[in-house]
Amino acid sequence: MIEGTISRSVQVDLRESWWIGPVEIPTRLVLAPMAGVSVQAFRRQGRRYGAGLVCSEMVSCAGLEHRNERTLGYLRVGRDEHPLAIQIFGSEPRVMADAARMVVAAGADIVDINFGCPVRKVTKTGAGATLLDDPERACAIVGAVADAVDVPVSVKMRRGLDNGSRACLQVGPRLVEAGAATLTLHPRSARQMSTGEADHSLTAELVELVDVPVIASGDVISRARAQSVLATTGAAAVMVGRGAQGNPWALREIVDGDGAEPSREEVAAELILFIRETVRELGEHRASGFLKKFYGWYLGRGRFPRPFKQEIVQLETTDEVVTRLFAAAPGAASIVERLEAELPDPTDEILLDSMPISIYGGG
């Protein structure tokens, strides 16, 4: 017991690489999958700021099965995103296996399975966190997916459905037996949604029970917290979600210890690039609504005056937003130019035969 405590108090180097099966992950920071957030621009920015692994938001296997155009749009992978996990959710092993084949064909290095989503729309279909209450089916899904693809399969889960549940400790080892190469634990119950605190003592217990890397998700927002979660749990990596929203600089602080506040020019430049890339991915119509929450995330934190933020949120088109940002921070122009020059050619993405052409080139 004491020995364990001593060996774990050693500081972990967040810049050290680690492995999920044959996939090398260059840092011990993973960018969380977040529905409505983890677009390509978010993931690629995460890589630039030090995330060793990025993940798509959860993708419906039923949507993939029916070749739903919007769902297929989630399978767009850039050359600079690797290593990348694409997360799928569903409740039917066969449909999940087919979906896994599609995401690998699209370029995923890892297939991640969602056993954590607490939202009723998902759980009422028998998917997401409810599978923690149905270990047989959960294992059948992991087994079917692992058999279907030759890349590693990971699972992201909550502690269980109800407050105080320890289901993850019973189910986790069985999922590994069924073929999971990594487990990510967000140790809140499904009932808790995002309230309360992540109880990483469960993460430490899970680490003791399985011989695959465990990723710790929940409430990591600083280097100090990342170090303490890694040291006290023995997890291979930390995952960061909300802390990175509109704040890639938090990732840099966590990985490198560089806690310098970004200048207004840097903030405006990152936001402008984010806007342009998101418009390219979602099209102007969807992007203009989707981006509004990001304006608050980027421009808040005392970076810009509140009236400026309010003005930006009310503008109708993304062109108007970009013009207004350049006017407020003229020095952003040269930074945007440099960042855009570093982006890979957008035509250099894998095109699946089954994808409708209209989802490429801005649609």
Ligand SMILES: Cc1cc2nc3c(=O)[nH]c(=O)nc-3n(C[C@H](O)[C@H](O)[C@H](O)COP(=O)(O)O)c2cc1C
């Ligand atoms: C807006 C939002 C969307 C999320 N969507 C997903 C998702 O699609 N798949 C998933 O496994 N977790 C999802 N999560 C959970 C996060 O991945 C993460 O486990 C959780 O937010 C705790 O980490 P944090 O404290 O660093 O945010 C989402 C969280 C948020 C806030």
